[in-house]
Amino acid sequence: AQTVTQSQPEMSVQEAETVTLSCTYDTSESDYYLFWYKQPPSRQMILVIRQEAYKQQNATENRFSVNFQKAAKSFSLKISDSQLGDAAMYFCAYRRRGEYGNKLVFGAGTILRVKS
Template identity: 90%
Template sequence: AQTVTQSQPEMSVQEAETVTLSCTYDTSESDYYLFWYKQPPSRQMILVIRQEAYKQQNATENRFSVNFQKAAKSFSLKISDSQLGDAAMYFCAYRAQFSGNTPLVFGKGTRLSVIA
């Protein structure tokens, strides 16, 4: 079974600084998707960024970027120019690529605090 590990239960960053959240995963598949979700206190899961495993280029969405190391099964999230609104729980998630829809496998999350 696939597993996702987030080894940092909590992280903090000064406003306007950069922070990196770590994620590793285990799978025997060669094709899959990886995601970072943000969950604020409202509990709404918000997709931050996604990466297709077959793409070598790291995904970027504005201030958010990933460092995808397929051989090492590592998928870290970098947040640049951190803002107060970035404070939330961040979950790394894996999804197998099959015909049809497959469920997400989540890590335990990292709580990010942003210090003004």
């Protein structure tokens, strides 16, 4: 079974600085997707960024980028120029590629606090 591990229960960052959230996963599959979801206090689950395992290039979405190391099964999220609105719980998730029904497997989450 696939597992996703987020080893940092909480992280803090000063506004305008950069922070990196860690995620490792375990799978025997070669073709899959990895995701970072943001959950603000409103409880809404917001997709931040997605990485296809077959792509070597790291995904980037504005201030958010990932460092995808397939051999090491590592998928970290870098947030640049942190803003107060980035404060939230962040979940790393894995999904095997294939049918739409493939299930998302989540890590335990990392709470990110942003200091002004």
